[in-house]
Amino acid sequence: MQLITGAAGFIGAHLAHQLHAEGASLLLADFVPEPVKARHLVGLANHPFADASAMFVAGAELPALGKHAATLSAVWHLGANSDTTTRDWDHLLHVNIGASQQLWRWCAAQGVPFYYASSAATYGDGAQGFSDRTPPEQLTPLNLYGRSKNDFDAWVLEQVATGAPQPPHWAGFKFFNVYGAREGHKGRMASIIWKAERDIAALDRVQLFASNHPDFADGEQRRDFVYVGDVVDEMRWVANNQPPSTIYNAGTGVASTFLAMIEAYFAARGEAPRIEFVPMPESLANQYQNFTQADMSTIRSAGFARPPVLPAEGVALTLAEMTALGWRHP
Numbered sequence: 278m279q280l281i282t283g284a285a286g287f288i289g290a291h292l293a294h295q296l297h298a299e300g301a302s303l304l305l306a307d308f309v310p311e312p313v314k315a316r317h318l319v320g321l322a323n324h325p326f327a328d329a330s331a332m333f334v335a336g337a338e339l340p341a342l343g344k345h346a347a348t349l350s351a352v353w354h355l356g357a358n359s360d361t362t363t364r365d366w367d368h369l370l371h372v373n374i375g376a377s378q379q380l381w382r383w384c385a386a387q388g389v390p391f392y393y394a395s396s397a398a399t400y401g402d403g404a405q406g407f408s409d410r411t412p413p414e415q416l417t418p419l420n421l422y423g424r425s426k427n428d429f430d431a432w433v434l435e436q437v438a439t440g441a442p443q444p445p446h447w448a449g450f451k452f453f454n455v456y457g458a459r460e461g462h463k464g465r466m467a468s469i470i471w472k473a474e475r476d477i478a479a480l481d482r483v484q485l486f487a488s489n490h491p492d493f494a495d496g497e498q499r500r501d502f503v504y505v506g507d508v509v510d511e512m513r514w515v516a517n518n519q520p521p522s523t524i525y526n527a528g529t530g531v532a533s534t535f536l537a538m539i540e541a542y543f544a545a546r547g548e549a550p551r552i553e554f555v556p557m558p559e560s561l562a563n564q565y566q567n568f569t570q571a572d573m574s575t576i577r578s579a580g581f582a583r584p585p586v587l588p589a590e591g592v593a594l595t596l597a598e599m600t601a602l603g604w605r606h607p
Contacts, residue, residue: 528571
């Protein structure tokens with residue numbers, strides 16, 4: 278049995294459905310989901326569900342895994358508060374750091390492989406580049422979410438460096454700008470493709486932030502946009518092939534513009550682009566990443582050879598999946 282935390286979320290649900298299709302036995306953990314997230318679990322009812330609020334108790338040394346503990350063969354820790362605008366550091370300490378430490382210690386004690394979600398938000402403004410070999414103490418995240426992920430990365434590497442108990446195999450994945458189906462619950466944290474769907478339904482055009490940086494024209498801000506199928510494939514390749522235990526970037530290695538993403542979106546719809554540039558909110562201006570591009574050399578040198586899905590293909594796949602699930606806006 279494999280544990281997936283954040284199983285009703287975006288990447289967790291994609292991983293769960295893929296493993297389910299292959300006949301895997303799963304323990305799905307999340308906070309009891311609201312309806313928009315509960316639909317991500319449709320088709321997975323034969324797998325037990327655990328309430329994360331009862332599993333991860335603040336101050337507890339180990340998670341409460343109950344009767345399933347003895348049968349777990351892998352832990353996929355994808356649950357987190359991923360709101361990049363949150364100011365509640367105490368909550369991030371509990372959910373993003375404390376719960377992760379609990380699971381790490383449990384996996385180390387029980388000899389179970391541990392795979393967890395880090396984030397490209399750890400890289401901040403990119404001044405130190407985007408190499409997964411850069412020590413966490415040299416990085417300056419732009420928001421508390423990124424700080425929480427960077428702090429846990431630092432803690433993991435400290436455990437390894439000091440010879441503290443560790444899982445028999447582990448990996449952290451620094452997710453870049455992941456997009457795909459099953460994002461509807463993320464609100465303002467959803468990818469540009471989900472935002473485009475909402476904009477078309479409400480405005481019949483797509484709004485993009487005007488640039489707040491002299492080096493980037495409007496719409497020319499660049500991110501490493503990575504299709505969700507790519508990151509699931511990378512995670513599973515690492516688990517199946519067990520390359521060196523370390524932190525890996527999970528991106529494409531290509532920086533694509535927001536305009537390219539929206540042009541791919543309209544092309545998939547068979548329509549001419551309809552784009553409006555709007556001012557960036559002041560609340561985002563000081564923590565906005567105008568450029569990200571994953572250095573994929575670590576995972577490539579380990580043997581992961583799958584070519585990335587780039588926007589023209591990935592956006593079309595996303596819209597097709599959303600249509601198949603019945604989750605498109607009119």
